[in-house]
Amino acid sequence: MRLRHFTFSLLAALILLAFAQTISAQALDISSGGLPTITGTVGGSVTGSALVTDDLIVTINFGEVSPANTNSIVKVVVPIALRSNQPYQVSVSVSGLNNGNVQALQASDIGFGLQNIRKLGGAGQDCTQSTHVIRSPFANDPSLNATIGGSGRVTYPSSLGNLSGSTIILSGPVLSKNNSIKRQQSDGYVFDAIFTLTPQFFASGISSATLIFTIAPGPNVPC
């Protein structure tokens, strides 16, 4: 009798392990890529984990962005780590910026670009047949490309205003060499998500937004 139950437990465990292996074989992971930084702020801050094994949970406070902030631009760099054993794509969705007053802060007033894709901890899958592609128009550092628009307002090559629903911003081939079931300090890739906001004569008020970054199976490109 006992043997039968032991056998049952063992069988269940094996089934679960097999299931787990199946999951592992399709692993896609997004996490913190290191400590985020902020410059040009008055009264602002950014919080996030320096550990690449921690979840991506970042809080940005741009601080004062009226002309009382005499800095030319507020810039935040958020490193984001990716791991996968299959082709992937990263998408972003934004919610919460719904100012009815056009002179108040709008999604298009927050520059958003991706730069500096690099191996995580110096290790990652080397693919020769495909590259990691930052989707248009996000391949830029908006702090270096801010211009004055026809209305006198600052514009960027890409901004949160370019996000519509869940927008793909990055895709590419397999990211990791090993098929680890745990987050590693290395063996993946990191990119910098750059957010910028130029202090202007915005209508007064407090604005907030939430961005969700999602990694999912991407176009089936060879490695």
Added chain:
Amino acid sequence: MPRLIIRSFLLTTLLVVCAVCCFGQSTTGTVTMSATVSKFVEINSGGAVTLTGNSGGGVTTDGVANSPLAVSINLGELGPSNVNSFVTAQVPLKLRSNAAYVLSMAATVTSSGASSSRIVASDVGFGLGTVSRTGLGVNAGSDTNATSGDPTLAANGSVNGTTGRYEFTAVRSNLSAFSSATTALSGPIIMNAVPRSNSNGLTVPAIFAVKPQFFENGTTTISVTFTVTAP
């Protein structure tokens, strides 16, 4: 028998938990952001001072457009030897804001004279001229001028039939109305969402005038402070 089933269930649950823990992976991450825009107002010089009708005197410290307002003017001779009808100084002001604003002014007039014929606050005419909202990034809006405009206009002053003294008689047309901070101009938001490097704004001339008369001889100092706020 039931105990064994429970143990089996616990074991499998443990394995599931371990499996999830080992993976430690996530397919989503979150970035939340916020920003604050406080009410902002500023007053600067709108450009060079214009002094007319003076005999002697001159602009000691001139205004420089878009620089802090710190102007010093010597109105020169204000006795009857100055045969001009008025000594007039026009001081351009430039205001900018991201909210409704109020421009107020406070003035003090001190004279070395001791008699009622010395120059006093009511002898110094004051008014704000034409308000201009022009240029890229400047919001169209209607402003309320609480003064009577150019104090030298005939409608804003005349000779007192009893005393013979020239008086600025219109509403808020002389500095006696500004012995404490008093509203001179107000209006809606001035600037659209443009950076501070955009040098446009609302411009308005502050006009000061004195009618040369048989004032008691001496020297007079007039000090004026403009303040802009976003109530």
